[in-house]
Amino acid sequence: MHAVIMNGSPRVRKHSNTDRILARFLQGMTEDGSTFEQYEISDRKQWERARTAFQHNDRILIALPLYVENIPGLLMEFLETLIPRGGDATLSFILQGGFAEGAQLRCGEAYLEMLAGRLGCRYGGTLVKGDNFGIRLTEGKEQERITAPYREMGRVYSREGSFFSEECRKFTGPETFPFFTRLLISVVFRMIARKRFARAARAWGATRPLDDRPYGGRGV
Amino acid sequence: MVLLINTTDDTGVTGQLRELLEKTGTNFEIVQTAGMKINPCMGCNHCWLRTPGICSIRDDYETVLKRIIGAGQMWVITDTALGFMDHKGKNIFDRILPITTMYLHFRNGQMRHVPRYPVLPDVGIIFRGEADRAYLERWTERAALNFERKALGVFRSDEIREAVACMR
Ligand SMILES: Cc1cc2nc3c(=O)[nH]c(=O)nc-3n(C[C@H](O)[C@H](O)[C@H](O)COP(=O)(O)O)c2cc1C
Numbered sequence: 549m550h551a552v553i554m555n556g557s558p559r560v561r562k563h564s565n566t567d568r569i570l571a572r573f574l575q576g577m578t579e580d581g582s583t584f585e586q587y588e589i590s591d592r593k594q595w596e597r598a599r600t601a602f603q604h605n606d607r608i609l610i611a612l613p614l615y616v617e618n619i620p621g622l623l624m625e626f627l628e629t630l631i632p633r634g635g636d637a638t639l640s641f642i643l644q645g646g647f648a649e650g651a652q653l654r655c656g657e658a659y660l661e662m663l664a665g666r667l668g669c670r671y672g673g674t675l676v677k678g679d680n681f682g683i684r685l686t687e688g689k690e691q692e693r694i695t696a697p698y699r700e701m702g703r704v705y706s707r708e709g710s711f712f713s714e715e716c717r718k719f720t721g722p723e724t725f726p727f728f729t730r731l732l733i734s735v736v737f738r739m740i741a742r743k744r745f746a747r748a749a750r751a752w753g754a755t756r757p758l759d760d761r762p763y764g765g766r767g768v
Numbered sequence: 769m770v771l772l773i774n775t776t777d778d779t780g781v782t783g784q785l786r787e788l789l790e791k792t793g794t795n796f797e798i799v800q801t802a803g804m805k806i807n808p809c810m811g812c813n814h815c816w817l818r819t820p821g822i823c824s825i826r827d828d829y830e831t832v833l834k835r836i837i838g839a840g841q842m843w844v845i846t847d848t849a850l851g852f853m854d855h856k857g858k859n860i861f862d863r864i865l866p867i868t869t870m871y872l873h874f875r876n877g878q879m880r881h882v883p884r885y886p887v888l889p890d891v892g893i894i895f896r897g898e899a900d901r902a903y904l905e906r907w908t909e910r911a912a913l914n915f916e917r918k919a920l921g922v923f924r925s926d927e928i929r930e931a932v933a934c935m936r
Binding site: 557558559560563564590613615616617618619620621622624625627628647648649651652655658659662663666667684724725730733734737741742745748749752753754756757758759760761762763 | 808809810811812813814816817818819820821822833834837849850851852854855856858859861862864869870871872873874877878879880882884885900903906907910911914
């Protein structure tokens with residue numbers, strides 16, 4: 549199998565969580581000899597070649613971060629320039645986001661199914677998973693722990709050419725968190741995450757508190 | 769205050785809105801983004817971690833953002849593409865990230881970001897062209913969660929009167 553892979557994140561490749569996810573996924577996908585070509589939507593200089601690849605291949609995979617419940621504006625701008633296919637290609641998606649609950653990604657997923665049809669492609673399903681915000685803030689083993697599960701999904705995609713299997717459905721994890729889990733997360737957040745965020749902010753050069761209101765209480 | 773953000777280059781819709789809102793004595797403001805430079809969000813996260821609340825892209829969006837903060841309602845007038853709002857409309861929403869903080873809390877059982885400002889607007893959409901309306905309605909409900917406010921609904925550009933009936 550040969551697949552066209554597009555990283556639909558507006559974030560430059562160097563900092564993109566989608567890129568780290570794809571790296572793992574593609575390790576799994578290429579184990580049985582499948583091949584791929586990859587394009588970065590964050591780099592407008594690649595759009596022309598990405599358009600040509602979309603036009604001439606029958607297996608296309610767009611991996612993207614959820615941006616305000618749907619696809620990023622920059623990816624939308626790119627997709628608006630495509631000429632729809634004639635039903636002769638399969639378009640699948642890897643949808644990832646920051647929030648951990650599966651339910652948070654369903655609105656975006658529903659659009660992707662519609663989008664495949666609008667782009668004249670058969671829908672090859674969407675691999676849905678959240679809780680990926682931290683990839684960028686981690687390194688080495690910790691990052692590997694977050695991205696490693698995608699390798700197996702790459703194998704599945706290479707074998708089946710889609711994400712409709714039970715394995716892929718389960719990959720999402722819990723749709724929502726039960727009450728006690730929420731309580732636990734809230735406590736952990738107050739005790740650990742805030743400190744971690746503050747540390748990250750200092751490393752990034754922040755000089756004001758993270759909840760500062762630069763435009764005043766009511767703005768303007 | 770009702771904030772109308774027109775991302776189309778058609779000022780006909782905002783002309784009608786102006787006329788109707790003046791009649792009802794509604795306090796409103798219209799922003800035309802057609803002549804403005806508004807880039808897409810590129811996910812740098814500076815507005816959360818480096819310069820809290822301030823976007824690193826120094827373009828015309830800052831004036832839009834300042835108006836969103838403190839508005840009672842925000843309506844985005846948008847063209848459509850691929851069944852949804854086009855990229856110009858979507859960019860207005862992607863760029864709202866500075867109105868939230870990186871902090872998290874649970875709202876109605878879901879994890880959400882803590883808003884940065886106490887007064888944020890309800891959200892409505894007026895669209896021009898063909899789109900999957902049921903989907904847009906579902907999406908607007910979700911988008912409003914970022915403001916921790918409610919969705920005002922989705923209207924076609926030939927349903928201005930119905931939209932105005934929701935503006936106050
Ligand atoms: C403008 C913007 C909007 C976002 N909206 C959502 C969202 O609605 N739901 C969600 O789960 N994550 C959201 N995220 C988080 C990203 O999807 C997440 O951090 C992702 O891992 C980024 O991948 P990337 O580094 O490849 O761009 C948003 C991020 C940005 C910058």
